[in-house]
Amino acid sequence: KALFMLIAITALVFTAACGGGSSDSKSGGKGKEVKVGVISWLNGSGASYGEAITNGLKLANKEINDKGDVKIKLITEDSAGKKDQAKSAAEKLINSENVSAIIGPTLSTEMQVVGPTADSSGIPIIGTSTTAKGIPQIGDYVFRNSIPEEQAIPASIKAAKEKYKAKKVAILYGNDDVFTKSGYDVMKDEAKKQGLQVTTTEKFQQGQADYKAQLTKIKSTKPDMILCSALYNEGAVIMDQARKMGIDVPFVGGNGFNSPQVIDIAGDAANGLIVATPWFAGKDDQKVKDFVKKYKDKYGKDPDQFAAQAYDALYVLAAAIERAGSDDPDAIRDELAKTKDFKGILGTMSFDKEGDIVMKPTVLIIKDGKFQEFK
Ligand code: 1QQ
Structure with missing residues (x-):
């Protein structure tokens, strides 16, 4: 029995030293790039949603990579606001690009087909703009940081x-x-x-x-x-x-x-x-002010809610990748699920046990041609 224990312990130590064998080639310790797929509505009648979302992601991506604790490579696909195109994009990102996680798609209509695809493939996915009922409930790999209707x-x-x-x-x-x-x-x-x-x-x-x-x-x-x-x-x-x-x-x-x-x-x-x-550009918060300035300098216009949600989502994902210490989708999912009191430009957010955002919304009104706090 003692000999058996010795063999078992030796095997365990050996496996640990090799970093878990098969995932070794994918493991994205410090310095290695982790591939993240993006599915966004970039052409057609809702293209401004996708433009804001991808702008927010690009800005966050540059900051995260410059800091260097994790390196993320975004691979972006247009869904044109169509669920079939969104599904093909997801399949391509998962099967050909071997992404470790996905951000998007833009619409709940698209997420209803993309969510199950990602979930059954074991790829974590974060919706940054999907607000219909039941989105995070699609599966354990599906999250969102957009406040539900x-x-x-x-x-x-x-x-x-x-x-x-x-x-x-x-x-x-x-x-x-x-x-x-x-x-x-x-x-x-x-x-x-x-x-x-x-x-x-x-x-x-x-x-x-x-x-x-x-x-x-x-x-x-x-x-x-x-x-x-x-x-x-x-x-x-x-x-x-x-x-x-x-x-x-x-x-x-x-x-x-x-x-x-x-x-x-x-x-x-x-x-x-x-x-x-969840987003108000006029908030008296240095983080918000910095983001608004950086976004304006880079894109020549003010960021909107969709840009802000995407920006925070990539930071939430980057933190999960860093904690996971690898590009293994399962490890990233498990760390994403633990997101608690993350402080971003939207405010402080957590995921509940279903992967839905926990955050109180702000009510705004359009007055004199701009969004203002509704009092
Ligand atoms: C959804 C939405 C849209 C407004 C995103 C652009 O909230 O499809 O869930």
């Missing part, structure tokens, strides 16, 4: 209801996208919970150009506010057409509206839009 929308509806003493709301939502539908579900439930009467519920489709039929109906029911679940392109056009029809009540929007594109497209018509977000 279930937390953001109740906060913005409550703040708007109190401020405007609203009693009646109309709801307008896109019924062909996972995120816009999920936002609608929360709006409907929350209106009920907060004792708001829903005057009418109207639907639209992605890419729709004319919303007059829906808006005419909404106008006739005289709501105190409009709850709208849309991506920025449709959302901005809706607000523009609403204001032109004389609908001047506040809009409460979901995550899709958290883009300065709403202001670029709708102009003054965007005033009166209320949203909840």
Whole structure:
């Protein structure tokens, strides 16, 4: 028995000394580059989301690599906001590029197919903008640092209801996208919970150009506010057409509206839009100020929520890679899951046991053509 123990211990010591055998060729100790795949919406009607996200990632990547505790190589694929393209991108990153982790994709619609692919391949994935219900619950390898609609929308509806003493709301939502539908579900439930009467519920489709039929109906029911679940392109056009029809009540929007594109497209018509977000550029925090300056210097414009979330996500991932001390996806996943009280530019965040973000959103309003704190 003693001899057996001796052999077992010798074998153990030998394995440990060799760094676990097969993973040795992949192990990314100090100085070695760890490959991280990025899937982002870079072309088409929502390309500004992907532009902000990849800008935020590039900025963080340079800082992380310059510091040198870990080295990350980003490999970026465009999904064009389409779930099939997002899935092919994930397969390429996992099977051909052998990435150790993935950041993205942009839309919950895409994550619903990419999440299961990454999860079944044992590759950790962090959504930085996916806010529909059930995303981290796809599997143990799926995380997100974007605040779910279930937390953001109740906060913005409550703040708007109190401020405007609203009693009646109309709801307008896109019924062909996972995120816009999920936002609608929360709006409907929350209106009920907060004792708001829903005057009418109207639907639209992605890419729709004319919303007059829906808006005419909404106008006739005289709501105190409009709850709208849309991506920025449709959302901005809706607000523009609403204001032109004389609908001047506040809009409460979901995550899709958290883009300065709403202001670029709708102009003054965007005033009166209320949203909840983990990001506020005007925060009196040195970290936030530094980030805003660095981003502006590099890209010639202010960062938005999507850039900030992506920036923090890469730092969260880099910290997990550093703690794992290797590029082994399983080890990185386990360290990601332990993320607690990470201090980034969004504030302090942790992952809950399902891999969802724990953080309170801030409520903002577009006033005088810019996002401001809603008080
Ligand atoms: C989602 C979203 C979109 C607004 C991301 C751009 O929140 O698809 O979940």
